[in-house]
Amino acid sequence: MACHEYGDPGLRRLRSPAEDAEALGRVLRDGAIGGYDVRTLVNQPAHVVNQALDDFFADRSPDDLLLVHFSCHGVKDEDGRLHFATPDTRLGRLDSTSVSADLVNRLMGRSRSRRIVLFLDCCYAGAFARGMVPRGGTALPLREQLAGRGRAVITASSAMEYAFEGGDEPSETSPSPGPSVFTGALVAGLESGEADRDQDGWVTLDELYDHLYESVRAVTRHQTPGKWAFGVQGGLRLARRGRPVATPAPLPPELADAIGHPLAGIRAAAAQELGRLLAGRHAGRALAARLALQGLAEDDSRTVSAAAAALLAAHGGQEEQLTAPADPA
Template identity: 65%
Template sequence: MTTMDGARSALIIATDQYTDPGLRQLRAPASDARALAAVLRDPAIGGFDVHTLLNEPAHEVNLAVEEFFADRRPDDLLLAYFSCHGIKDEDGELYFAAENTRLLRLGATAVAADFVNRRMGRSRSRRIVLLLDCCYAGAFERGMTARAGAGVGIETQLGGRGRAVITASSAMEYAFEGDELADTQDLQPSVFTSALVTGLQTGDADRDQDGMVALDELYDYVYEKVRAATPNQTPGKWTFGVQGDLYVARRARPVTVPAALPHQLQDAIDSPFAGVRAAVVQELVRLLQGRHAGLALAARQALERFTSDDSRTVANAAAEALGSATAPVSAEPPPTPAEKPVAAPAPSPAQKLPEIPAAPESFTEATTAPPVRDDYPLIAAGALAILAAVLEFLALFPEFVSGFRLTDVPSNTLSVVIATALGIGVGVCLLMPRTRSVGAGLLLGAVATAPAGPMYDINFLITGNYGEAGAGLWLDLIANVALIVAATVVVITLVRKGSVHITLRRTGLVSWFIVLLGVAGAAALFFESQDAFVAARNQDFVPEEDMLPLIWASTMALVLPAIAATARPRSFGVALLAGWIGCGVNVVAFNTGFETGSVFGYTLLALLVVIIPFARAAQPLTRDAKR
């Protein structure tokens, strides 16, 4: 970062001991002052030159305030902090209590907020921050607006970046009983300062994860912490003539949460085409070496995921980039507003994302690299899916229960054949490196109703209503459990890798139509299946046996299209939806049959039609199409 021209100075004034018996002794200010001074002085965080006054009389505080704001340069960043009793007189004027303050002689023995306000206004510094941790601190704003008049006058007087005030409380009430303050509440002013110190010390106040703590971010953090601890205390903030962001500190600890990448860049990262993914590596390197710590972390994570890419070209480019990239050096103090890091830079016309090739080279390149360690669970899930499909098919032939085979009911046979084909298909996709990422979505969609099988099987085993369990039932149970395990392995792998996420950003009409088809399909499946069992399977609908599997299948009919429509990368959503359509066909075969027609089946046909434009939307636009 670029070194700032201006100085960074802080004045900390704290008073917890008072000679006037009407002012109760405070416990927090001294320790709070030391804690705040330490974090502001720390060169890795604040880098301020800190001057502290503790339990000083009013005239010493006034002198220190005047000297602090005098003889400054416009680029100096000045931070003043008061921790003490806040007192208002009969006219509502705010005073800061000093060690020698007398309640009946506030004008002569206390520090007037109006005095502080005027010193701030006359300072040549255009970057002033005032932190007030005291009762009735919100009254300071009244003095500023009353003395300064119209807002234009404030901006004219400050002539630039301005000043900001953050108060521990916006309470305006005050009361006196003779010489005594009527306020007997323990407002615990340390809650405010504690939040300040914690936010700066931990870096949690860096809300946008750019590695810097701006004043607005610090206020938002303190506001939430104070309101959570003391709901009756509401911090306030006022800014006057501020231009840009005032940076209070730098984040001392490393950024742990990545910032959102520009949507163009994210779309390129999520592209199903290896050529597009390879072309975006250099842009990720630029962000990795940039000043925005959150974007640098997001870029590093994207490059690390690329090292496991199915394309050898992409994986090698990412590994080379990570090996040669160096982290940005940021040993200097926080930047001036003109040097503010960009939160989420979009590529400028002169610095666009790499051009997207017209032909997807992922269809022609050789992919002979051995699988990386992260792919082993997906390979195991694929093998498990194929094994489950074989067991499911074998379950057709032996007795399912006494005197009954699955082949005795045509809908059962058709359902098993469809399930077998789906299981083998998704298993092969998971075993093949080029289709492994697509296979994960296909598997989760294709086996969505697998838990319904064990629901039936376990019910038959427990009740024994249909006779003794045969080998066919056990094969069916093992097959469905194997599918559930395979799906669980895929979900855990995707979550651990962070390669799939759900977002409503840039969700188009096609996506919303898919969601609506899911809602219609779920309702149709639930209501029509209860009557269609008679025609399709020559069986009555038995709620004790059929309701729970039906609820599960209907829930999947609702949830999976919604997930597919909002999943990123879009290619995963397309695969998930395709797998669900195959699974839905199996549901139609088992629940309603094809002879009588099925509203649920019609929604599957509609999804089959919609998936074509949905899949096209997953492909990045070519250069000519963008124009």
């Protein structure tokens, strides 16, 4: 859900939401990365967004992975309840003219899915700083409003900070402002594969948050992404690595020692363990194993070199590039 046009004079027009929606939707649809079924709502009135959310969360299975992304102004009412602003939002009539966090929370709670991730690219304290438009409101008890089992919430900023738009004002040479700081980092992390921190070929919830935190803080120290997870079991995979792993992951120290051991028998045993890693599901370790086997293929011992060469041949030769394996589910 993205909104940059507002009828209420108290809500300043934003530049990035439409770009946020287009860029994130493109990456999530990409079969090599997300393969998600994406629906985008841009500048739609509150009742349309509310109904779309209701339909989205209904009739789901427990194993369905659901992602929701808001890029808009965030405002709160007199009781401190968060609302997401739409073009028809009236600041004096938030209950009837906005998308309330209470509604989103109730819909998530009713859904049978136990894997729901909510991204909020809006802020809770308004300010303007150097060409970046803040996204409205003041502090709110997000944890209390969006708690529940099997859900995760990642916010663009803390409760007392701004969520900034990216780039400068559009011009003749640069007609598009580009995504916001937060969503721009989200898209870049998925598209480049940089969010795959352990290089196993998958981007998990925790990895994505770590990437967002570092990327956003590198742009502005006045914005700190937050994360809350409620009942999320294990490392929740959100996407595949979009590009081949280019940096090998470290091998276990014992295996690294065995590769350089003076006894050929131990090096030959190391080759067999490298073959197991090469066939495994961790892309970074598989790349490291391939590189190590390439070295052992030149070993002085014919037994070691023959074993290494055979393992490389069994797994696509010496130059195969590695991307995320297919999801076993």
